[in-house]
Amino acid sequence: MTTGATIQERVDNVDIALDTMFLLVFGIFIYLMQAGFAFLEAGAVRSKNTVNILIKNALDSFFGGVSYWLFGYAFAYGEGNVFIGFSHFAHTGLTHTGYAHWFFQFVFAATAATIVSGAVAERCDFMAYIIYSTCVTGFIYPVVSHWAWSDGGWLSRGDIYEIDGQMVQIGYHDFAGSGVVHLLGGTVAFVGAYIIGPRLGRFDENGKPIEIRGHNIPYAALGGFILVFGFFAFNGSSSGSITKPGDEESVASAVVNTVMAASGGAFITLLLKRTHTFGDSKWSFLTTLNGSLTGMVSVCAGCHAYRTYCGFFVGLCGGLMYLFINWAVLKMQVDDPLDATAVHFGGGVVGAFAAPLLTFETGVFYNWNKASVLYLGWQVAGMIAIFLWALTLSILVFGLLKKAGILRVSEEYEMKGLDLPKHGEAAYPAEAYGHGWGDDQNTTTIRGLAKNSIGPMTTVIVVQEVPVDRPKTQEAEHPEVTALNKIRKQELLKNGPVETQPGTSDSGTWS
Numbered sequence: 001m002t003t004g005a006t007i008q009e010r011v012d013n014v015d016i017a018l019d020t021m022f023l024l025v026f027g028i029f030i031y032l033m034q035a036g037f038a039f040l041e042a043g044a045v046r047s048k049n050t051v052n053i054l055i056k057n058a059l060d061s062f063f064g065g066v067s068y069w070l071f072g073y074a075f076a077y078g079e080g081n082v083f084i085g086f087s088h089f090a091h092t093g094l095t096h097t098g099y100a101h102w103f104f105q106f107v108f109a110a111t112a113a114t115i116v117s118g119a120v121a122e123r124c125d126f127m128a129y130i131i132y133s134t135c136v137t138g139f140i141y142p143v144v145s146h147w148a149w150s151d152g153g154w155l156s157r158g159d160i161y162e163i164d165g166q167m168v169q170i171g172y173h174d175f176a177g178s179g180v181v182h183l184l185g186g187t188v189a190f191v192g193a194y195i196i197g198p199r200l201g202r203f204d205e206n207g208k209p210i211e212i213r214g215h216n217i218p219y220a221a222l223g224g225f226i227l228v229f230g231f232f233a234f235n236g237s238s239s240g241s242i243t244k245p246g247d248e249e250s251v252a253s254a255v256v257n258t259v260m261a262a263s264g265g266a267f268i269t270l271l272l273k274r275t276h277t278f279g280d281s282k283w284s285f286l287t288t289l290n291g292s293l294t295g296m297v298s299v300c301a302g303c304h305a306y307r308t309y310c311g312f313f314v315g316l317c318g319g320l321m322y323l324f325i326n327w328a329v330l331k332m333q334v335d336d337p338l339d340a341t342a343v344h345f346g347g348g349v350v351g352a353f354a355a356p357l358l359t360f361e362t363g364v365f366y367n368w369n370k371a372s373v374l375y376l377g378w379q380v381a382g383m384i385a386i387f388l389w390a391l392t393l394s395i396l397v398f399g400l401l402k403k404a405g406i407l408r409v410s411e412e413y414e415m416k417g418l419d420l421p422k423h424g425e426a427a428y429p430a431e432a433y434g435h436g437w438g439d440d441q442n443t444t445t446i447r448g449l450a451k452n453s454i455g456p457m458t459t460v461i462v463v464q465e466v467p468v469d470r471p472k473t474q475e476a477e478h479p480e481v482t483a484l485n486k487i488r489k490q491e492l493l494k495n496g497p498v499e500t501q502p503g504t505s506d507s508g509t510w511s
Contacts, residue, residue: 015243020097023104026237030107033230034061037114040223041121042427044214044338048417049122050427056117056129060137063130064110067138072109073102076142082154085146104240105145108181111234112141115185118338119193125409126422128401132192132394140393141184144386148172148180155382163370170374172382176238176254178301178351179386186345187390189336190329195398196408198335200415209330212337217285224289231258231296235303250304257303257311258296264315265295269323278323290339294322297347302355310358314350321346352383 038057042050064072070090078085088094094102113136117129147153158171174180203209214220236255239247269291273279279287298318299311306314325342336342356376357364364372401407409418419426 016097018243019241020100022242023100026233027104027107029233030230033111033227034114036223036226036230039219039226041118041338043216043219043223045121047215047428048419050419051423051425052418053121055423057114060114060117060133061110063134064113064137065106067134068106068109072138072142073105075139076105076145077150082152084143085150108177109137109141112181112185113137115340115344116189116192119189119336119340120196121337122199123408123414124196125406128407131401132397135397136188140390144180144184144389148174148382158378161374168371170371170378172378173355174301174352175304176235176300178297178348179383182297182344183348183352183383183386184390186341186348187387188394189340190345191391191394192398193334193336195402198333202335203333207333220286227293228262235300254303256308257299257306260308260311261295261299261315262292264312265319266292268316268319272323290343291319291322294318294343294347297344298350301351302359305359307360314354318347318350321350352379355379
C-alpha cells in the first residue's frame with residue numbers, strides 16, 4: 001500500500017518536472033526572438049551590411065551564452081548580497097533541474113544585448129560589438145536582474161512597512177522586464193548610438209534628418225511577426241512556473257494583455273501617422289509595427305495583473321511614447337536605425353510606471369492607500385536606479401571603445417559596406433542572379449538599368465518598358481556621399497592634400 005508521504009513525493013516530483021518543462025519549452029520560444037531581431041534588423045539596413053548585422057545577432061546568443069555561463073548567471077542569481085551574486089560560476093554547484101532556470105534566464109539576457117545592435121547598425125566595428133555585447137550579457141544586465149528578480153536583491157526585497165496594524169513587504173515589481181530588460185537595453189542603445197555618431201549622410205548641415213531606407217521591408221515584417229510571437233512566450237512564461245496556485249491565471253492574463261497592448265500600440269501609431277500628427281499622412285507599416293512592439297514592451301511589467309482594457313490602454317500609452325521618443329531622438333541628431341531607443345526605452349518607462357497605477361485591486365487607480373503609494377515609490381526608485389546603472393556603465397564601455405579607436409569602422413568601409421571587407425560574404429552576390437538568355441545594354445529602361453547594376457550575363461524580365469530618369473549626380477542617389485565630400489573638403493582646407501594608397505583607409509587595408 002502506498003503511503004501518503006510517497007504520494008506527496010510523487011506529486012512534488014511531477015510539479016518539478018512540469019515546471020522544468022515549462023521553462024525549457026517557453027525558453028525555446030523566446031530564443032526564436034533572436035531570429036525575429038535578425039530579420040527585422042537585416043531588413044532595416046542597406047543590403048551591403050546584411051551579413052554584418054546577421055552575424056552580430058547570431059553572436060549575441062553565442063557569445064552571450066559563454067559570458068552568461070561563466071559569470072553572468074552567477075552575478076544574477078548566485079548567493080551573494082543585495083547588490084550582486086557570486087556563486088554558480090560556470091554552473092558550479094548548479095543542479096540539473098537548475099539548468100532549466102539558467103537557460104530561461106539566458107534567453108532574457110540575450111534579448112537585452114540584441115536590443116543594442118540595431119541602434120549602432122552599419123557603422124559599429126565588429127570587435128567593439130563583441131566587447132560591448134559581452135559586457136551587457138555578462139555584467140550590466142545580470143546585476144540589474146539580481147536587484148529585481150533574485151530573492152536577495154534590494155529592489156526585490158524592498159522594505160517592510162506597518163499598514164493598518166499589519167507588516168507588509170513592498171518593493172519593486174516587474175513581471176516580464178519592462179524595466180529590467182527593455183529600459184536597460186534601450187538606455188544602452190541610446191548611449192551607443194550617441195557616442196558612435198550618426199551614419200554618413202543621416203543629417204544635413206542644418207541638422208535636418210535625411211532618410212536612409214532599409215533594403216527589404218518583407219524581411220522587417222517577418223522579423224516583426226516573429227517578435228510578436230516570441231512576446232507571447234516572453235510575457236506569458238515570466239511567472240517561472242505553471243504548478244503553483246494562480247499560475248494558470250497569470251499566464252492567461254499575460255498572453256491576452258500582450259495581444260491587447262500590441263493592438264493598442266499599433267492602433268495609435270497608425271492613426272497619428274495617418275492624421276499627420278506624427279509623420280506624413282501615410283498608412284505606414286513600419287511605424288505601425290514598431291508601435292505594436294512598443295505596446296508589448298510597455299505591458300511587460302504588469303501584464304499578469306491587468307484587466308484587458310488596461311492592457312489596451314497601456315499599449316496606447318506605449319505607442320504615444322514611441323512617437324515622442326522617436327521625434328526627440330531625431331531632434332538630438334542621434335541616429336538609431338532600428339528605433340531601439342524609442343521602442344525599448346520608451347516602452348520600458350511606460351511599462352514600469354504603469355504597473356503600480358493599473359494593477360487590479362492594488363494599483364493607485366483602484367485602491368488609493370499607503371501601500372499603493374509606496375508601491376509607486378519603489379517602482380520609480382527602481383526605474384531611476386536601472387537607468388543610472390545602464391547609463392553609467394554604457395558611457396564607460398562605449399567611451400573607452402571610442403577612446404581606443406575601435407568603436408567605429410572607417411569611412412571607406414561605411415561607404416562601401418561591411419559585408420565584403422569584414423566577412424568576405426555578400427548577402428546578394430551578383431553572380432547568383434539571372435541566366436544569360438538575352439542581352440540589353442540600354443540603360444534608359446528598367447531592364448537595362450537592372451542588368452547593368454546586377455552584373456554581366458544576367459537577364460531581367462520586365463513586362464513593360466518604362467523610361468527612367470537617371471540621377472544626374474551620385475550625391476542625389478547616396479546622401480552619405482554628400483556628407484563624405486564635405487568632410488574631405490574641410491580636411492583639404494585645413495591640412496592640404498594628403499596622398500593615400502588605393503584600397504586603403506584610416507583603419508587599414510581591405511583584408
